[in-house]
Amino acid sequence: MLLPADWERIGADLDAFGCAVVPRLIAAEDCRACASAYDDDGIYRSRVLMERHGFGKGEYKYFSYPLPPGVAALRTALYQPLAAIANRWHEAMGIEIRFPARHDEFIARCHAAGQRRPTPLILQYRAGDYNCLHQDLYGEHVFPLQVAVLLSQPGADFTGGEFVLTEQRPRMQSRAEVVALEQGDAVIFPVHYRPVSGARGIYRVNMRHGVSRLRTGQRHTLGLIFHDAQ
Numbered sequence: 001m002l003l004p005a006d007w008e009r010i011g012a013d014l015d016a017f018g019c020a021v022v023p024r025l026i027a028a029e030d031c032r033a034c035a036s037a038y039d040d041d042g043i044y045r046s047r048v049l050m051e052r053h054g055f056g057k058g059e060y061k062y063f064s065y066p067l068p069p070g071v072a073a074l075r076t077a078l079y080q081p082l083a084a085i086a087n088r089w090h091e092a093m094g095i096e097i098r099f100p101a102r103h104d105e106f107i108a109r110c111h112a113a114g115q116r117r118p119t120p121l122i123l124q125y126r127a128g129d130y131n132c133l134h135q136d137l138y139g140e141h142v143f144p145l146q147v148a149v150l151l152s153q154p155g156a157d158f159t160g161g162e163f164v165l166t167e168q169r170p171r172m173q174s175r176a177e178v179v180a181l182e183q184g185d186a187v188i189f190p191v192h193y194r195p196v197s198g199a200r201g202i203y204r205v206n207m208r209h210g211v212s213r214l215r216t217g218q219r220h221t222l223g224l225i226f227h228d229a230q
């Protein structure tokens, strides 16, 4: 899948910009299959209508355990190299928590703390829908990086609907980053904080992500969050 050189570039982009894109992580036909599974019954634990909670407009569904094999394999494979970056970031930000090399070990930590519900999800947006800036925190245990894969084809399936990240720097104005994605591209980004080097050393920046308003069509995303939910 991804090579050590890819992970070096991903780590460098995350350090420099607070996000990294992995082009074509999922093949177009697998993207289409994953998006059309949105309507399957029996593979999700819940459905959320975003407007009801003030989260934006659109909807999403959390998979139930056992996750579909492709989703489970992707989450496990991405975890290990991301854990190395996560540990480096925690060290830089002076946070004592470290992450084990294997995802099942980290999931055992979540489960022991009562965070047992799976968090991978598929989101569905139609014209006029959007996702307000937010952080995917689901309890005490937080893995600091997450991944979103665009399953739809921009321009053909939808217009608008850009992935947006903001960083709120202490005592400074916020910075926005719009991430242009093609079908099958993954964006890796921080769940809540990232380390930034300043004149007086490394400080923590508060991050949020969301999606701008869809102008036309339909957009699906696969979200991979590495901690389970309370």
Ligand SMILES: O=C(O)CCC(=O)C(=O)O
Residues within 6 Å of the ligand: 123, 131, 136, 147, 148, 163, 209, 210, 211, 221, 222, 223, 224
């Ligand atoms: O639809 C998107 O691009 C963002 C989805 C999201 O908020 C997430 O994956 O956590």
Ligand SMILES: [Fe+2]
Residues within 6 Å of the ligand: 134, 135, 136, 209, 223
């Ligand atoms: Fe999210």
